[in-house]
Amino acid sequence: QVRLVESGGGLVQAGGSLRLSCATSGRPFSGYAVGWFRQAPGKEREFVATISGSGLITYYVDSVKGRFTISRDNAKNTVYLQMNNLKPEDTAKYYCAAGSTVARVSRDYDYWGQGTQVTVSS
Numbered sequence: 001q002v003r004l005v006e007s008g009g010g011l012v013q014a015g016g017s018l019r020l021s022c023a024t025s026g027r028p029f030s031g032y033a034v035g036w037f038r039q040a041p042g043k044e045r046e047f048v049a050t051i052s053g054s055g056l057i058t059y060y061v062d063s064v065k066g067r068f069t070i071s072r073d074n075a076k077n078t079v080y081l082q083m084n085n086l087k088p089e090d091t092a093k094y095y096c097a098a099g100s101t102v103a104r105v106s107r108d109y110d111y112w113g114q115g116t117q118v119t120v121s122s
Contacts (some may be wrong), residue, residue: 009116
């Protein structure tokens with residue numbers, strides 16, 4: 001079993017930055033790909049970024065490329081999502097998820113955190 005806990009969300013003005021963290025306990029973290037997804041009220045959950053267990057492979061949704069960076073520190077069992085130049089449309093609850101392969105779809109992830117709210121004011 002893998003337990004994921006997100007942190008780092010909050011309220012920020014447009015153009016600001018936040019760093020989300022996804023910490024885990026349990027099995028060795030390096031064996032899992034980790035993805036970030038987000039869900040705004042009334043909308044479907046959306047893929048944001050993912051990173052392989054080694055950290056060598058990353059993918060992003062087009063809308064965050066050049067602004068968000070996903071990284072991981074397996075020694076600390078933590079994955080990060082650095083979010084710069086935030087926009088009001090980035091407002092959502094952000095979830096991290098762990099799975100066996102790098103994927104852009106939520107059904108490919110086995111473990112999910114409870115989420116952390118990000119609100120960007122204009």
